[in-house]
Each structure stands twice: as structure tokens, then as C-alpha cells.
Amino acid sequence: MDIGSCRYEMGTALGEGGFGTVYAATRLKDGLQVAVKFASNREARYARISGYSRPIPLEVALQMFANRGPSVPNIIQLLDWQDEPDRYLMVLERPMPCQTLDEFLTSYTGTKYEDSVRIIMRQATFAAQACCQRGVLHRDIKLENLLINPDTFEVKLIDFGCGEFLNSAGYSSFSGTKEYCPPEFWMSGHYHGEPATVWSLGVLLFNMLCRNFPRRRDLEEIDQNIWTRNGLSQECCDLIRCCLQVYPKKRIELEKVGLHNWFKVFITF
Numbered sequence: 001m002d003i004g005s006c007r008y009e010m011g012t013a014l015g016e017g018g019f020g021t022v023y024a025a026t027r028l029k030d031g032l033q034v035a036v037k038f039a040s041n042r043e044a045r046y047a048r049i050s051g052y053s054r055p056i057p058l059e060v061a062l063q064m065f066a067n068r069g070p071s072v073p074n075i076i077q078l079l080d081w082q083d084e085p086d087r088y089l090m091v092l093e094r095p096m097p098c099q100t101l102d103e104f105l106t107s108y109t110g111t112k113y114e115d116s117v118r119i120i121m122r123q124a125t126f127a128a129q130a131c132c133q134r135g136v137l138h139r140d141i142k143l144e145n146l147l148i149n150p151d152t153f154e155v156k157l158i159d160f161g162c163g164e165f166l167n168s169a170g171y172s173s174f175s176g177t178k179e180y181c182p183p184e185f186w187m188s189g190h191y192h193g194e195p196a197t198v199w200s201l202g203v204l205l206f207n208m209l210c211r212n213f214p215r216r217r218d219l220e221e222i223d224q225n226i227w228t229r230n231g232l233s234q235e236c237c238d239l240i241r242c243c244l245q246v247y248p249k250k251r252i253e254l255e256k257v258g259l260h261n262w263f264k265v266f267i268t269f
Helices: 058-067 100-106 113-133 183-188 193-210 218-223 234-243
Strands: 006-016 022-026 032-040 078-083 085-091 146-150 156-159
Touching: 006 032, 006 193, 022 085, 058 078, 058 085, 113 156, 113 193, 183 193, 183 218, 193 234
Parallel strands: none
Antiparallel strands: 006 022, 022 032, 032 085, 078 085, 146 156
């Protein structure tokens, strides 16, 4: 199959979601292993960006902006793309070996679990911050959208299909996974990008450590600043409380998440 200026040999399906299907592929000119995403453009959103005479798929545009500037190792790289009458295709970096974070944690057998989660969370936080700094709101940061190399623990954020360009006015519609949706959207029908990103990072951290989503009682205890969980460090519990404040003005600011004391712990394995 020809995509852009290169030819690819298609392989097996790697995954399927609401926004398309991803296949393994090989770039024939150099043997590079890649992933190719096929997405229907029947309901796809399009955006006008500088340098293109016609609108391009919003997911492609967001991926381009997230990849602009110095390479961010924790954000998947877009290598090529192509828009067709009934679909668009994206050729993406394919880290090998890799698993989704959900798969990895389900089968995790190592020790020092909180320390392992700290390594993962540091990278997820950096990816989220880099996206926002580049004007991109990912809006679907979750276990299934983070790939991890089980040998090196390198993490990469994928799938910008629910994303939007970051703005200061905020948003009145939500596209993403409901369990990660910020509570202010349910309360007022409106939310802002960076506080919503902090909320999703908090849910991600809670889910990794507790292996479920925060319940009403958890959020009530977090609001009272008394939430703890046996087996977790005080610093970790504090970061969860900082991220999962129901009222966005009480949440830790996105740029301060990675500076929290929990990330300053020295780790040895």
C-alpha cells in the first residue's frame, strides 16, 4: 500500500476503537516497523492550519502540533498521513516491544509497585504538559492510550482522536472516556483544558494504584483532605488529593504536577 511518498506492507490488526483500526505495517524502503491507523472521515472533524490549502483531519492536525519542535519521547510520532474520499490514514511510530498500560499493569509481577507507577506517571504527566504547551488538548489520557515498553518502562501517549486545540474560553462538549470526564462538565456543562487534564491525570494515577476509579466516598474524603489508602506513601496520597479536587480552582495547576514531592523520591531497583 502506498501512503504519502512511501510503500508499506500491511500486517495484522493491532487494535480497534471508536475512531478507527490500527494495523502493524513495514515501511519497505528501510524495513521500519510502523503502525497504520485507518479512520473513517464520515464523522471526522477537520481543521484549517497554516501551510495547507484545504482543511485536514483534526486528529492529524493535533498530532502534527503535538510533534512540533523538539521531539518529545513520550508522545507518539506521526510519520506520514493521507486523506482519501472516505477515510484518512496515519502512519505512526511503533515502539517495540510495547503493551498498553492497562495490559502491562494487569500482568505486573514486579516489586515496588508504587515506584514503578511513579516512573510511568512522570512520563504521562510530561506528555500531557507538552501537549498543552503546544496548544493541544488530548482529552482522553487513560490506561489504554498509553503504550509502555515493558523492558525499559518508556511510555508514549497515543490516539488524539478525541482531542481539540487548547483555548482559553473552555469547552461545552466532552469527547473522551466518561470515567475521566472532569466533574465540572457534569455540574455546569463547561470546563477548561488544563484543569480537566489535571483531573484525568489524577484519575489515571488513582486507577493505576487502586485498580478502580474513584467513587463518591473517595471524592468526599479528598474534598475533606482526609483521603488515604493503606500501602501508599503520604506524598502519593497528597498528589491524588491535589489532582482530584472536584472544584477546578482547588486543583493543583498542570505545570506544578510534575514538581510535586512524590516525584522527587529517589528510586532504586
